[in-house]
Amino acid sequence: MGQQTIELPIIDDFHTHLRQGAITKLIAKQVSDGGVGLAYVMPNLQPPIKTTEEALEYKKILQSYNPDVEYLMTLYLTPDLTPEEIYKAAEAGIVGVKSYPRGVTTNSDSGVESYTIYYDVFRAMEKVNMVLNIHGEVPSSPDSNICVMNAEIEFLKNLEELHRDFPNLKIVLEHATTKESIKLIKQINSPNVACSITVHHLQLIMDDWAGQCHNFCKPVAKYPTDREALRSVIKEGHPQFFLGSDSAPHPRAKKESVKAPAGVFTTPNILPYLADIFEGFGCLDKLHDFCCVNGRKFYGLPLNLDTRKKVTLVRTPNCIPDEYPYEDENGEKQAVVPYLANKTINWKLQ
Amino acid sequence: MGQQTIELPIIDDFHTHLRQGAITKLIAKQVSDGGVGLAYVMPNLQPPIKTTEEALEYKKILQSYNPDVEYLMTLYLTPDLTPEEIYKAAEAGIVGVKSYPRGVTTNSDSGVESYTIYYDVFRAMEKVNMVLNIHGEVPSSPDSNICVMNAEIEFLKNLEELHRDFPNLKIVLEHATTKESIKLIKQINSPNVACSITVHHLQLIMDDWAGQCHNFCKPVAKYPTDREALRSVIKEGHPQFFLGSDSAPHPRAKKESVKAPAGVFTTPNILPYLADIFEGFGCLDKLHDFCCVNGRKFYGLPLNLDTRKKVTLVRTPNCIPDEYPYEDENGEKQAVVPYLANKTINWKLQ
Numbered sequence: 001m002g003q004q005t006i007e008l009p010i011i012d013d014f015h016t017h018l019r020q021g022a023i024t025k026l027i028a029k030q031v032s033d034g035g036v037g038l039a040y041v042m043p044n045l046q047p048p049i050k051t052t053e054e055a056l057e058y059k060k061i062l063q064s065y066n067p068d069v070e071y072l073m074t075l076y077l078t079p080d081l082t083p084e085e086i087y088k089a090a091e092a093g094i095v096g097v098k099s100y101p102r103g104v105t106t107n108s109d110s111g112v113e114s115y116t117i118y119y120d121v122f123r124a125m126e127k128v129n130m131v132l133n134i135h136g137e138v139p140s141s142p143d144s145n146i147c148v149m150n151a152e153i154e155f156l157k158n159l160e161e162l163h164r165d166f167p168n169l170k171i172v173l174e175h176a177t178t179k180e181s182i183k184l185i186k187q188i189n190s191p192n193v194a195c196s197i198t199v200h201h202l203q204l205i206m207d208d209w210a211g212q213c214h215n216f217c218k219p220v221a222k223y224p225t226d227r228e229a230l231r232s233v234i235k236e237g238h239p240q241f242f243l244g245s246d247s248a249p250h251p252r253a254k255k256e257s258v259k260a261p262a263g264v265f266t267t268p269n270i271l272p273y274l275a276d277i278f279e280g281f282g283c284l285d286k287l288h289d290f291c292c293v294n295g296r297k298f299y300g301l302p303l304n305l306d307t308r309k310k311v312t313l314v315r316t317p318n319c320i321p322d323e324y325p326y327e328d329e330n331g332e333k334q335a336v337v338p339y340l341a342n343k344t345i346n347w348k349l350q
Numbered sequence: 351m352g353q354q355t356i357e358l359p360i361i362d363d364f365h366t367h368l369r370q371g372a373i374t375k376l377i378a379k380q381v382s383d384g385g386v387g388l389a390y391v392m393p394n395l396q397p398p399i400k401t402t403e404e405a406l407e408y409k410k411i412l413q414s415y416n417p418d419v420e421y422l423m424t425l426y427l428t429p430d431l432t433p434e435e436i437y438k439a440a441e442a443g444i445v446g447v448k449s450y451p452r453g454v455t456t457n458s459d460s461g462v463e464s465y466t467i468y469y470d471v472f473r474a475m476e477k478v479n480m481v482l483n484i485h486g487e488v489p490s491s492p493d494s495n496i497c498v499m500n501a502e503i504e505f506l507k508n509l510e511e512l513h514r515d516f517p518n519l520k521i522v523l524e525h526a527t528t529k530e531s532i533k534l535i536k537q538i539n540s541p542n543v544a545c546s547i548t549v550h551h552l553q554l555i556m557d558d559w560a561g562q563c564h565n566f567c568k569p570v571a572k573y574p575t576d577r578e579a580l581r582s583v584i585k586e587g588h589p590q591f592f593l594g595s596d597s598a599p600h601p602r603a604k605k606e607s608v609k610a611p612a613g614v615f616t617t618p619n620i621l622p623y624l625a626d627i628f629e630g631f632g633c634l635d636k637l638h639d640f641c642c643v644n645g646r647k648f649y650g651l652p653l654n655l656d657t658r659k660k661v662t663l664v665r666t667p668n669c670i671p672d673e674y675p676y677e678d679e680n681g682e683k684q685a686v687v688p689y690l691a692n693k694t695i696n697w698k699l700q
Contacts, residue, residue: 140557142574147556149499149573206497207490209560210570211610216561223499224492256606258687260561337608 003284004315005350009308010037011271011291014299015133015174015196015244017263018062020045023336026326027249027267028065035271035311035349038301040072040133040244043098048076052089072299074098074133079117083124090128095299096172097125098133101151115162122166131170131299134159136181137219152219153180160184163193170194170298175246177201177219179229185240186233194298196244197230197290199273200264200339202281213260214337217248234290235283242295245270249336252323266339269320273339275313275347311349318348353634354665355700359658360387361621361641364649365483365524365546365594367613368412370395373686376676377599377617378415385621385661385699388651390422390483390594393448398426402439422649424448424483429467433474440478445649446522447475448483451501465512472516481520481649484509486531487569502569503530510534513543520544520648525596527551527569529579535590536583544648546594547580547640549623550614550689552631563610564687567598584640585633592645595620599686602673616689619670623689625663625697661699668698 013036018027031039041062043049049058055073062071075081075089077099086097099115115122125132136159137151146154159173173181173195185195204221221227233241247270248263255261266273274291278284296303322342323335363386368377381389391412393399399408405423412421425431425439427449436447449465465472475482486509487501496504509523523531523545535545554571571577583591597620598613605611616623624641628634646653672692673685 142555142577145573145575147573148560149556205492206499210498211563211566211612212608213561213563213610214608220560223497224495227492256608258562258564258606258691260563262561341608 002279006275006284006287006313006347007310008035008271008288008313009292009305010311011035011243012038012040012295013243013245013247013270014038014040014172014295015042015198015246016040016267017042017044017246017248019249020058022328023249023251023326023334024061025065026324026336028062028069030268030324031069032066033268033349034266035313036069036267037309038070038072040095041074043074043076044100048078049074050076050078050080051085052092052094055089055094056092072096076100077118077121077132081118081121083120086121086124086130087128090130094130096131096133097121098135100135101137101139101155115158119165122162122169126166126169129170129300131172132162133172133174136173136176148218148220149222152176152178156180156184159193160188163188163190168192172196172244172298174244175201175219176230177222178226182229182233186238191240191298194240194242194294196246196295197234197241198244198246198264199266199270199277202227202230202234202277204264213255214339214341215264216260216262217246217264218262231281234278234286235281237286237289239289239294239297241290242298243270243274243291244295251328251334252337253334255337264339265336268324268338269318269340269345271311271313272318272345272347272349276345279346313347314350315346316348317344317346319344352629356625356634356637356663357660358385358621358638358663359642359655360661361385361593362388362390362645363593363595363597363620364388364390364522364645365392365548365596366390366617367392367394367596367598369599370408372678373599373601373676373684374411375415376674376686378412378419380618380674381419382416383618383699384616385663386419386617387659388420388422390445391424393424393426394450398428399424400426400428400430401435402442402444405439405444406442422446426450427468427471427482431468431471433470436471436474436480437478440480444480446481446483447471448485450485451487451489451505465508469515472512472519476516476519479520479650481522482512483522483524486523486526498568498570499572502526502528506530506534509543510538513538513540518542522546522594522648524594525551525569526580527572528576532579532583536588541590541648544590544592544644546596546645547584547591548594548596548614549616549620549627552577552580552584552627554614563605564689564691565614566610566612567596567614568612581631584628584636585631587636587639589639589644589647591640592648593620593624593641594645601678601684602687603684605687614689615686618674618688619668619690619695621661621663622668622695622697622699626695629696663697664700665696666698667694667696669694
């Protein structure tokens with residue numbers, strides 16, 4: 001049966017959605033429950049976080065809900081973002097800028113995003129060592145046969161181009177889902193280009209989200225061979241790949257509706273899920289670097305492996321709750337449904 | 351603006367699910383609402399329709415709910431089916447036998463269905479001119495990289511084999527969704543091998559069912575180029591392709607849940623949908639043969655084009671209802687959600 005316990009430094013999640021409003025109180029707390037001590041926070045609130053002030057304000061709220069977590073803040077890339085704002089943000093400790101496909105609405109040529117309007121901003125980011133976090137999908141475009149299945153693959157040429165034009169800009173291809181992405185990151189082979197991998201993409205394929213709203217996220221999980229490529233690169237211990245859960249809670253009522261929003265919610269159980277999945281494909285020994293080392297090295301953060309708080313995984317049946325209830329802004333009862341709800345996994349945090 | 355009205359003989363739907371229990375009363379009525387006069391009825395009830403008696407009993411119920419429709423009945427292919435039952439069924443006017451991937455649980459080799467255990471039954475069917483209706487997907491098998499996206503393509507070699515071994519057996523590849531299927535049917539080029547096409551696969555691509563439970567069906571809608579292939583073969587007026595809606599109602603509460611059952615519900619508006627979609631890709635002139643001629647010719651049924659009741663499509667805004675309510679067996683209020691609920695299409699039946 002192998003190991004019965006695993007002790008790790010509290011882990012790093014380099015891509016998470018902590019939302020805003022009533023739900024954030026619940027989710028921020030759950031970051032710690034999942035064994036996570038560092039949360040790299042996405043800026044896609046409504047309205048999006050576009051300035052240093054907004055990011056710092058958001059950080060303050062998160063800290064008030066859960067002071068045990070280190071929050072790394074990001075800005076949302078829009079044409080409003082200026083080099084001046086980048087300098088200011090860097091000064092204030094903001095770490096990255098997140099690019100979403102829908103944020104790029106101008107200068108796009110037949111559905112392919114063009115980043116050229118952002119080159120001044122990227123030059124500034126390069127100078128102050130700020131990281132560009134990319135949601136790497138081009139918009140769907142039926143005329144060009146582009147849909148959710150190949151939107152990531154179609155994006156990759158943009159990543160290559162960007163790295164060619166800004167070889168010193170730190171870039172993360174977020175939540176990779178295809179073997180083509182893995183191949184490209186390995187091929188680029190630069191300390192400045194990395195890739196985050198979620199919990200759920202290591203387990204799901206298309207069949208798992210077809211008709212199953214709680215497994216539906218963007219980018220969508222793809223073929224078994226794509227999942228295999230994600231697993232393989234972790235198995236080989238490649239240093240440019242690390243955890244970014246992309247955990248994205250939505251109320252159950254919204255998920256189980258005519259049009260489910262995209263997002264898989266893993267926050268409260270991230271480390272137990274990962275232990276279960278890593279053991280499943282035979283690389284529990286890679287958990288430590290994938291969760292505690294690779295990301296920090298890429299981001300140039302202190303490893304603090306000795307001083308970090310420790311968490312202990314225990315091999316024991318762990319039934320994932322059906323849901324986590326909370327009260328929304330209107331006093332209504334809501335709930336978020338976790339990944340693998342009502343299923344039993346083999347690892348639990350002590 | 352083109353034509354303002356279209357008169358057609360009442361149309362034929364060569365693949366539909368009329369269900370059982372309380373919902374059937376609603377659905378059987380709606381067959382006529384959709385402009386359909388001939389319904390080719392799937393046998394996948396619980397338990398499945400496996401004998402002549404059961405099929406005739408089911409037919410009687412359907413006739414009691416809506417006597418205006420001609421019901422063509424089918425049996426479910428399982429290892430229980432015998433040549434004797436085939437002769438009996440043919441005698442009783444049962445037209446086809448439906449093969450489902452999950453029904454083939456034995457003699458399957460690495461996820462590929464083998465039909466050899468049914469060869470005695472097929473020989474009998476060939477003799478009495480009974481039609482084999484195939485759900486053409488192999489079971490998903492991650493080890494072979496087979497999932498919902500390529501399950502139909504992987505199946506096609508089985509269809510080729512079957513036609514090679516039974517050149518006189520009438521076979522319909524039901525609800526085709528891929529360009530590869532269209533290509534194969536054209537290539538086989540036999541009066542004995544045909545293909546049904548649904549309403550929704552002429553309009554949906556992957557993006558449309560990702561997170562949208564009411565658009566989720568099996569086989570899943572695929573790439574824009576696949577949709578294009580379906581449209582093209584209709585546009586060229588190919589005689590081996592005809593309407594089989596695969597309309598498959600499920601209660602809203604089941605659809606909008608953790609795990610949505612597969613099925614798009616088009617019954618009450620089939621002909622208006624088709625007029626809207628056919629006009630969209632510029633082949634309203636193909637509606638008549640696709641809906642009233644090609645299927646009957648394949649099945650060897652009288653065309654009755656002059657004597658059939660007529661229906662008239664009118665170009666006018668037609669807002670598809672949000673849902674159709676009904677009362678289930680327990681007296682509970684339920685509803686089924688139609689395809690394109692709350693959307694407005696351009697054609698309506700007079």
